[in-house]
Amino acid sequence: MNPNLNQSVTAIKGIGEETAVTLAEMNIHSIHDLLENFPYRYEDYRLRDLADVKHEEKITVEGKVHSEPSLVYYGRKKSRLTVRMLVDRYLIQVTFFNQPYLKNKIAVNETITVTGKWDQHRQLITANEMQIGSSMKASNFEPVYTLRGNVTMKGMRKFIKLAFHQYGSLIEENLPDALLMKYKLLGRHDALRALHFPENEDDVKQARRRFVYEEFLSFQLKMQALRKFEREQSPGIKINYDLSRLKDFIDSLPFPLTNAQKRVVNEILSDMKSSYRMNRLLQGDVGSGKTVVAAVCLFAAVTSGYQGALMVPTEILAEQHAESLKGLLEPFSIQVELLTSSVKGKLRKEILRKLSEGEIDILIGTHALIQDEVSFKKLGFVITDEQHRFGVEQRRVLREKGENPDVLFMTATPIPRTLAITVFGEMDVSIIDEMPAGRKAIETYWAKQEMLERVLAFVEKELRKGHQAYVICPLIEESEKLDVQNAIEVHSMLSFHFQNRYKVGLMHGRLNSDEKDAVMKAFSANDVQVLVSTTVVEVGVNVPNATMMVIYDAERFGLSQLHQLRGRVGRGSDQSFCILLADPKTEVGKERMKIMTETNDGFVLSEKDLELRGPGDFFGKKQSGIPEFKVADMVHDYRALETARNDAAMLIASSTFWESPEYEALRRELESTGVLDGEKLD
Structure with a gap:
């Protein structure tokens, strides 16, 4: 510069x-x-033909005053001035609010120019600007800052x-x-x-095209450079797994791998064999079979003499993973152990000793895995599940437990491709986009609040079959601003409704982790038949007997969150149902409910969610990693984003970029971000 x-x-x-x-x-x-x-x-002051103007569009028109202006006062300092105006062949009405002084300025047969919102049905403009005579604007197209x-x-x-x-x-x-x-x-x-x-408009369009590409290219160059230098500066380990043992293991699985699972397993295995450290994100919709993929890859690491670790956000999830992985791996003499904060005393000491001496092959747990006392003998492969729930620092500590182990991040949040490219641009992304055979699609219905009696009768029908139900509420306690059914109120209402027949449990964010675990365990064991909960239930818990999900005030959730919640049911072989109780007031809200009843595909929903809500809301405001672009919009400009990513990858990999004078400005920009010094981007 x-x-x-x-x-x-x-x-x-x-x-x-x-x-x-x-x-x-x-x-x-x-x-x-x-x-x-x-x-x-931009303010568009170009004169338009009313025949071409859409309802509620902002327009500027010029015409002759056709009637004396009429002024009405209503309330203190509130007034409405109305005048009829002839624009070409149209006789329209123009309304000015709280500008009474205009009455003496507007004369019949005089030419005036007005700008405002066009109401096509009433043939009326609500004006916010007016000038006597023809438009005197220096430009018909003015920027707004x-x-x-x-x-x-x-x-x-x-x-x-x-x-x-x-x-x-x-x-x-x-x-x-x-x-x-x-x-x-x-x-x-x-x-x-x-x-x-x-x-x-064309000037703006061409300028915008230029800056959209420049912003995306600049960001993607940082991402691709980060990826290149991370690979070069942190050589990984070669995991030379035993292919024949691995094939035997895959053949022993209770279900054959889907084509998507096979593709993803091959992508991960080829990373494990390379000398680079793996940095891969595995996306798979709820119930798509990520755990089986994790088992295959952990098995591969163990056949090569390495230990594996799987870190998950909650104790109950860790217990479920440990149970299913033990069932799959222990017949092959692979030692799987669980470590959470509940594992204490002698047992804990024994697990830590065995781990450091290499007697445990795979350790599964919560963030207890990253405490100082946990020491692996030869850690080669690390998986973090629902990785966006762990801080960057927690993930780094686990990675440093071994000598640059391969790292796989798993998430059940279907992240739209545009966001995956942007937020996880320095990672490789694998997607399981196919559901295992035999899974029944969850039937989803949208019901209004007044249908609650019918909904509860439907729930009871499922309970009578011996099944269980989730009831989800958005808030814990009444807020004056939000008229939202809260979990505590719904719990007491349902406890009364189902009294002496079914037990109703309550779970929300104010409970401590021991209390939450106790509630979840009671539900898993079917000691509680109906679980009333806020959204804390959304991650990973597996209760195959739960076939019913009712979501109160469903319009207050985004599509991705609704889909995550819905995925808590439908985990067994029985038909499952999800009922969205909602009275959306906006078109977007109604659209969301409609989409939910039409598709079970998380990726379709995530793309729609991005269109309806925008990227800032997708991960929640606290999530870093979504860059602030001045001009570019990841949703609408996704083609330019893909183009810029491909260009950036080719440039970073080519010697021309690093040597040729024509790329000097881009190189300088890259240097200013600190990526080339091995610093991590925010």
Whole structure:
């Protein structure tokens, strides 16, 4: 970047110290920052034919005043001014709220220009701007910027115009000619000009195309460089597994592997055999058979003389994994052991001794696995399940328990491809996109609150068959802001409803982990038939006898979360059901309910969820890793994201990128992120 662009914004005429402080609050410190303060939308003042305008669209029209303006007051300082106006062949009504002074300015037969929202049904414009005569706008297409404090829209536009006039010639290109020509992209100077001073929609579109690609390429270069240097700086171990023993094990499994499982197993095994350290994410929908894939890979590691570890978020999940893996692996003389905070005293000491002496082949547990006292003899393969629930630090500590072991992250949250590429860009991604044979699809119904009696009768029908039910509520206790059924209230209502017939349990986030485990164990053992719970139940628990899921206020959950919750049932061979109790007020809410009843495919749902909610809500606000792009939108620009990722991968792998002068600007940008020094990106 040209050093002159690093000057303070006070170098621009009209920006004093006070304004500079306000701009600094908006992260605008230098002239470069000011030039890169992009508009978030545009006001379109072009005159339009009303025949082409959609309902509720914002428009600007010019026409003659057809009637005397009528002014009505209602309440203190509230007024409505109405006037009829002839626009081409249309006689329309224009309404101005709280602008009574306009009554004396508007005269019959005078030409006026108004801008506002068009109501097609009532042939009416609710105007927010008006001028006497024809439009005098300098431009018909004006940028709208985010503002703060004493900085006005007019002021911001003026500052950017002056900055461009004085320093625009110093804007340097950072993309090589080859890429600009390949995608017919505007140069950086022209693209900035078109974003700030467009003449029409096409200017904005072309400028946006350029910056979307630049932002994605810049981010993907960091990701691909990180991946390259992590591989080079941390050589892994070669796990030369015994193929014939592995085939015998796969043949012994109770069900044949699906094609998707075979593909994923092959991807993981080839990583294990390579000398690079594996860094792979395994995505599989609820019930797609990730545990079996984990068992095959852990078995492979053990045949090569290494130990394996599986870390999961909760004790009950650890116990279930330990039980199923023991059943699969112990007939082959593989020692599987469980370590959680509940394992204490002599037994704990004995497990730790055996582990450090290599007598235990596979250790399964919660974050108890990463405590200092836990020491492996020869750890070669690590799996973390529901990895987004562990902090980066916890995952790193487990990895350091061995000499650069291979690492596999598993998740049952179907992450849309665009998010996987962005958030886990430095990982390889494997997807199990096929369900095991014989799984019955969960029948999903959407019911309104007034149908609760019928819903409970349906639940009771399942309970009479000896099955169990989950009832999920969004909040623990009443909040004045949210009229939401809370878990405690629903628990007491259902306890009364099912009294003397079925036992109703309660689980929520305020319980400590021992209490939660006790409730879950009672439900797993069928001592409790109906479990009322907040969303704490969503991860991994396996109760095959549960065939019924009722979700209160379902419109308050995202699609991915609803799908995760629904996946708690349908784990046995019996037909399972999910009932969404919801009265959504918005179109998006209704759309969500409809989609849930139409598909059981988590990946289809996750893509829809991303479209309906946006990436920030997908993982929850606390999740880091989703970059803030100024112009690019991962959902709508996903094709550009894929293109940029492929380009970045080719560039990082080529010597031309590291040596040729035409890539110098991109290399400088990469150096400034610290990736090349082996620093981890935020």
